[in-house]
Amino acid sequence: MPDRLPRRRKETRPAELLEAALDLFAEKGFAATRMEDIAARAGASKGTLYLYFPSKQAVFEALVHSALLPNMERLEAVVAGYEGSTPELLRTTLRILARLLENRRLIVLPKLVLAEAANFPDLARFHKRAVVDRGLGLIASILERGMARGEFRRQNPVLVARLFVAPFLMMVMWRTTFEPLDESFAIDTTRHLETHLDILLRGLAAEETP
Template identity: 40%
Template sequence: MTETTKKFRRRAEARPDEVLDAALAVFVEKGFAAAKVEEIARQAGVSKGLVYLYFPSKEALLEGIVRRALAPIADEAVNRLAHFDGDPRDAITMLLTTICLQLSDPARLAIPKVVISEVVRFPAIASMYRREVIDKVRPALATLLARGVAAGHLRPIDPEMAIRSVIGPLVVHIALFALFDVDSEAGLDMPRLLESHLDILFHGISAVTP
């Protein structure tokens, strides 16, 4: 194999990621509905036909973005929660800290911002995001909370409903920032949110010490 052939192969292998990077940039700038495949191709420096070769639709592009960036995080979270043994508050702290660290990266934050902005007009986006992220983490988190109740770490709570209290404030925080421009000058300030959220959450679900 010649050096030119090797370079061409490496370039071909990198192209799907380059297209996804371009798609995310265009989705953030234009919005999912207004974005055009021609603009994504131009941003990536490839032809429109090449974009369609890898991704047959804008929905497929967004799904590719989610699968590349967020699905692995969800899979890792599920694995950690499933094998965690001890006080579930430690696991929750670990999980939410990881999420907050990931969302501190503007490139990763852009993905839930696009999803939250477009789910009303494009229900298929919500279904895809639920399938690739939410439906993976939710059962593992509910099981963790149930084990915490059984072990006496947590007071009797409804694990399925309590999940909303664990994850909900992060979703609302991002929505306020992305959709309503709340706290835009200070930015997301995820560490401040995490400290406040864990304090309120743990005071709500922790078992009362006699």
């Protein structure tokens, strides 16, 4: 009887399956990951996987929902409650995002969404709305706060938000694309992003009013 604890797992099963799926998607990409492999890694059978998710695409979508949205909300909460200077808020935001980039499994999700967008336009649309637009909106609101407080010079906040985010995208693509090829391709994320912020803050600084 090596097979104890069979029931009662109903609650945890979906999470276990998603975790297995995330691992495999990270390792081999979406197309190369077989439903059977996902089930096997989660210690379940193919049938069970289909019990919780009606299709491979559904697994992918659930993964995106479950992994990205909580982080989104956490970040929004931090920003909402912030009291200090806007440059400091921007630095805090950058560091929170940088910490997310450290999570080797999490980081593959945006890459996957981008890579598979042509195959799953609905998912891409959802991701744009729920992650991209919402994230850019959050950054833009920070920038507006800075402009309103005279800390930044006037600029289109949405536009700058995209520029603020671009180096994160670069890191996502680099780490998911090139780093797996060879360890020596690794980049120092922190330095990359701190330099980014440094240049950005100087570039955004309000004109000296002599």
